[in-house]
Amino acid sequence: MSEEFCTPPADADLAAARDGDDAAFTRLVAPLRRELHAHCYRMLGSTHDADDALQEALVRAWRGLSGFEGRSSLRGWLYTVATRTCLDAVARRGRRALPVDLGPAADRAVLDAAPLTEVAWLGPYPDAGLPLGPAGPAARYEQREAVELAFVAAVQHLSGNQRAALLLFDVLGFSADEIAAMMDTSTTSVNSALARARRTLTAKLPQVSQQRTLRTLGDLRVRGIASSFATALERGDADALVALLTEDVTWSMPPLAQWYAGRAAVMDFAVAVPLTRCPSWRHRLTTANGQPAVAFYLGEAPDAPHRAWSLTVLTLRRDAVAGLVSFLGAEHAVRAGLPELLP
Template sequence: MEEFGDRIEPYRAELRVHCYRMLGSLTEAEDVLQETMIAAWRGRDGFEERSSLRTWLYRIATNQCLNARRAASRRVPETPRPPFTPPPPSRLAEVTWLEPFPDTLLEAVPDRAPGPEARYGMREAIELAFVVGLQQLPPRQTAVLILKDVLGYSTGEVASLLDTTATAVKGALQRARATLGEPRPVTPPSSDERALTRRFADAFEVRDIDALVSLLTDDAWLAMPPAPHEYHGIPAVLEFLEVSGAWRGERAMRLEPVRVNRQYAFASYLDGARAGLMVLTLRGGRIAGMTRFLYGLDPAFARASGSVAGAPVARASGFVEE
């Protein structure tokens, strides 16, 4: 029995990423991952090795995630009450359970090449925008797209994993692709991007609103899960920054670079206390989006990133110039 546990343990890290893509929440992914490992252990006598152990585990994990997404008791966080009155949002987000995924957990994933059917690379398949898009698909379409376009399983293999037909897989995949659109090209981090994020951090720390606005695209947006508020366009973002900055007053703000979802990000500290997390979306040499996770980091993120209460999150070497 210990031998079987040793056999499945090497797949834990990549199964966690799979569950996160399916669920959009690291907390929920950790729970479902644990359920997956328990289910695999209990079902070990039924593993007949007609498929690889990895594929068998992905079958279990995917079905556990589908059950979690369909469950009426799925945990959607309550809308928090901010310490200031925010301006009216441009719109309300649907995916309020979104959580960041620390790159330290990605580094633990074995460097396995995806199957020949894959259309997404590792970086773009973990970025927040892609994860949000997956949450807006019906659960089965989410599973089909991840198994086919991210992991690279063939149509027949996906049909087998989901106990359905190849025709059903093709139909679900076509609808999912139509909703998400084509994968966008992703380039490695550049010195220009690092300089841009450093200028952002410097301006944010001293509340230089004009400097911040100069770094944004014209259609820039700001979101702040688990609150549903979203602000789109420079006037709306500017109004929010001015209101939140007025609440902050003269208290000292510090931003520490972290590694999140393969994106540039900062943990924020207000008068030395951890205040939240800001993940930046870049486009064309400017900042196109800011996802601001409120009220400190989730405990699962804090554990994974190596942070402790009152201490900075581990720096992200290569993300922001020291």
């Protein structure tokens, strides 16, 4: 039996990739692209930035493949390259924000607000295909839990090294020694960064994750809440909408800076703008950031074409809506695999 026949496919692809076979390299990294992209999103808070970082990381990996000596797994080496690429991006661009990070909530509806384009906004994450459960036995967070809006927003308040330490250790299950090698630092520094990162997240994250809430409610009830919210908005039914909201509900709409806190302020905005000033709504249910989401489409009349307007991510508490983040822009619906236009 020939040596070539006995060589495992991954080893054969690795050898071929080192010899310049880009198709072999593509086969090597294909099983890891999804999780590497999610890692870049967690680091950077933007699918666009994650796209760029992953592309740059894979170019670096392709050019530096001869330096991969096999002392660690290929997965670990690719995470090293991706993490360092993201750290470079963090150093260049800083952190991304949601409206709640910029100032106090508005008491009354702000009409005709202009987008705040100079802010680097946090964006939603299309989670189709993202695995359930933790990435490994040592991970403290589930993979979908670690793309929830509250989690990703909290991570943005960490320094680059703290983000990397927390995500590599608590989300992906790498050891402190492995992370020290990845980041070219000491284990003591990794543990220090990890401790500081955990303190920040403890202060900013809710006690109950969305994944735990969604499991408690069950898929049918979660979909029912999302559908009821979307239908109430579509029909202009203020009574049905207010019945779905917690007393302390919040609603924000990046790239608009204004946001609303409390049922009264949220309903003041809802009645003043989407329920009355917008001619016709349609919707499609979806998910984003491991949470229920609704893509809203706006038309000039009920029988006119409707164009994607926003992707609204719902945060639930018990069986009510406690948070709404409407990411304005057709690109968010398209990124979630939905059409840009409903005829």
